[in-house]
Amino acid sequence: MKIDILDTIPDMLGESPLWDAQSQRLFWVDVVNSTVRALDPATGKEQAWTAPSHIGSIGLAPNDSLILALQDGFYRLHLPSSAIELIARLPTVDPRARLNDGKMDRQGRYICGSMGLHADPIGVLYRLTAPAALEPLADGIRISNAICFSPKGDRLYFADSMAQAIVVRDYDGDGTAVGEPRLxxxxxxxxxxxxGATVDSDGNLWVALVRTGQIARVAPDGKVAAIIDLPVDYPSCPAFGGANMDTLFVTSIRDSGTGRMVSKHENAGKVFALTGLGVTGLPETRFQD
Incomplete structure (x- = not known):
C-alpha cells in the first residue's frame, strides 16, 4: 500500500470526495469555505465553485452538473456556467441545522442527512427523488454520516456520529420500503x-475514524478486517476513484468551524490517495432526472 498527498491547497473542512468516471475528475467540498473543488489528476488542473452557504455533500448529476446539499435544501450546480438552481427546499429550514453527508443510491436518488450545528438531535435523513420529491426516512439525528450502499444497492449504511455506531437497513431498490435499522x-x-464511508466492489465498507487518524475496512458481516493509519489526525471521508477505480481518496479536517476539531498537523486539510489496496470501488450513480 502507498499513501500519497495530493498537491492542493488545504481545506478547512474537506468532505464528500466524489469521483466522476466520465470526466476522470475528483470532486470534493470545503464545507466551511462553501466551496466545491475539482482536480484532474492526469493534468493537475484544478477548479473551484462557490456556493451561497455551507455544502454538506455533493452527488453526480446529468449534463455536467452536481447535486449540492446546502443548509436549506438541495440545489443543482451547472459546472460550465457556475449557475446554481434550487431543486427542493427542506420542509423546515432551521438555522440550528444544515444538510451533511449524502450519497446517491443505485437507482439515482440522493440520500442525505442533516445535522444539528451543535450536535442537537434535530437532524433528518432525507431521500431526494426527481424532479423534486423529498421523503424523510428517519429523524432525531445529531450528526448524519457514513451514508453508503452495498454493491447491489439492497443495504443502506448510516451513522449518527454521536452514537459511535454504524447501522444498516434493508433497502428496497424500487423505493417501496426501507427496513428498520440494526447494528x-x-x-x-x-x-x-x-x-464518511464508502463500499468497494466486494461489499467491504471503508469508514473514516475521524478521532484516531485512521480508516477501517469492515467486512459485510460487520467484522473489522483492517485498520489503516493515515498521516493526519482528522480524516473525514473516503471514496474510490482513479482510472481503474482502485485509488481510495480521503479528505481531512483542519478546522471544522465549530471548535470541535482544530488540527495543527502539517497535513491537516489535505486530500490523500491510497493505492495498492487490492480492491476496486464502484462508479457512483448519477441523479436520475
Missing part, C-alpha cells in the same frame, strides 16, 4: 466516531 458496527472499541 452493523459498534465504533466505541475503535476509540472514535464514524465519519
Amino acid at each position: 452493523f458496527l459498534d465504533i466505541k472499541p475503535l476509540n472514535s466516531a464514524p465519519d
